[in-house]
Amino acid sequence: MTKKLFARALTAALFGAALSATALPALADIKDYHFELVQQQAKVGEAVLTVRLLDKRTGKPVPDAVIFAKRIDMAPDGMDEMTSKIEQIASTEPGIYRFKAKLTMAGGWRVSLGAKVQGETGTVEDKLVLQAVK
Incomplete structure (x- = not known):
């Protein structure tokens, strides 16, 4: 009789484990x-x-990331040493991040950004290219 109870308990435990494993969020x-x-594009100045x-x-925006690294330079035109000031400013939309820069x-x-996403390990790093026009 104990063998039968043990087999049922084991089956129930395995079934429960299988169900809970499928309920885990995808990492x-x-x-x-x-x-x-x-x-x-952006205007000079x-x-x-x-x-x-x-x-x-x-494809959804990611809100509340912490942007800790930002840089802007003219690397696309072969002038990596030509940098400018860039500072983060407030944004009212989730997943949208705004910066004020002086395009001389x-x-x-090239805009280089580094950010931490809430709940994730590691750093999101990207280099984006825009064109400054008169």
């Missing part, structure tokens, strides 16, 4: 996220740059 990889520019952080799996001349500018 994301930090490579499942990326930044993209909202506008590909004081510019507001808008980027979107997206989850590649769903027309040409290609």
Whole structure:
């Protein structure tokens, strides 16, 4: 009789484990996220740059990321040493991140960003290219 109870208990435990394993959320990889520019061009001078952080799996914006690294330079035009100031400013839309930058001349500018996504390990890093026009 104990053999029969043990077999039933084991079957129930295995069935319960199988059900709970399928209920676990899919874990994301930090490579499942990326930044993209909202506008590909900006005017020379004081510019507001808008980027979107997206989850590649769903296409949805990712809110509340902590952007800890930002840089802007003219690397696309072969002038890596030509940098400018860039600072993050407030945004009212989730998943949208805005920056104020001084684009000192027309040409290609590279925006480099590093961010931490809530609940994920690792860092999202992207390099985006925009065109500054007069």
